[in-house]
Amino acid sequence: MNKSIAANIDEIQQRISLAAARASRDPGEIKLMAVTKTVTTERVKEAIDAGITLFGENYVQEAKEKITALGKDVQWHMIGHLQTNKSKYVVHLFNCVQSVDRLELAQELDKRAGLAGYKIDVFIEVNVSGEQTKSGVAASETISLVKNVSALENISVRGLMTMPPFSDNPEDSRPYFRALKEISRQISQERIDRVMMDELSMGMTDDFEVAIEEGATIVRIGRAIFGERK
Numbered sequence: 001m002n003k004s005i006a007a008n009i010d011e012i013q014q015r016i017s018l019a020a021a022r023a024s025r026d027p028g029e030i031k032l033m034a035v036t037k038t039v040t041t042e043r044v045k046e047a048i049d050a051g052i053t054l055f056g057e058n059y060v061q062e063a064k065e066k067i068t069a070l071g072k073d074v075q076w077h078m079i080g081h082l083q084t085n086k087s088k089y090v091v092h093l094f095n096c097v098q099s100v101d102r103l104e105l106a107q108e109l110d111k112r113a114g115l116a117g118y119k120i121d122v123f124i125e126v127n128v129s130g131e132q133t134k135s136g137v138a139a140s141e142t143i144s145l146v147k148n149v150s151a152l153e154n155i156s157v158r159g160l161m162t163m164p165p166f167s168d169n170p171e172d173s174r175p176y177f178r179a180l181k182e183i184s185r186q187i188s189q190e191r192i193d194r195v196m197m198d199e200l201s202m203g204m205t206d207d208f209e210v211a212i213e214e215g216a217t218i219v220r221i222g223r224a225i226f227g228e229r230k
């Protein structure tokens, strides 16, 4: 028998608190995002009923169905690779785009947000490992991208996001999480106008505790909440 979504969330919250305690951090500064790709609207509703207020989606079309059905009382973040030409839908659906990895995309989001009369938050996605198959801006180009994005009026940069290489050992992710935190610290020191480095989105089902030890403020969890994806 699978455990209920509510029971899974409870267990994850406890693990978040323990990981925060190990790092002498306040567990209140760590947000649990439920990642809903391939998850039905009914099951997302269960997570809302269990108290989740932050959701992540990878695909615009899937997000549209769920957000239309469930409303925007909760926060929705885009976390998947985003084609520039989808920006016009994204600004209407999401509170934040965590996967901004190029200026062209930021410019289009800015333009579309402006036309719709919205402001939108973004994170910069960093490819810390340099793996060629991963999206994300190269670590060495992150500061310059942030500076360029900061000039766009309808967008606010709120933090960084990363996905480390796949591994079955969570400890393998630690150096990438640590590197993201270091990039965030360097950007903060630049004191760029209208750029806030408040958020570090890192850690998934297999490595979120390590991410918390390394400074994550948002952990993005799919399978540990909703079960294995088909």
Ligand SMILES: *Cc1c(COP(=O)(O)O)cnc(C)c1O
Residues within 6 Å of the ligand: 035, 037, 058, 079, 080, 163, 204, 205, 206, 220, 221, 222, 223, 224
């Ligand atoms: C799918 C996904 C997650 C969640 O992964 P789980 O291993 O199911 O916790 C987090 N972040 C991104 C960008 C994803 O695509």
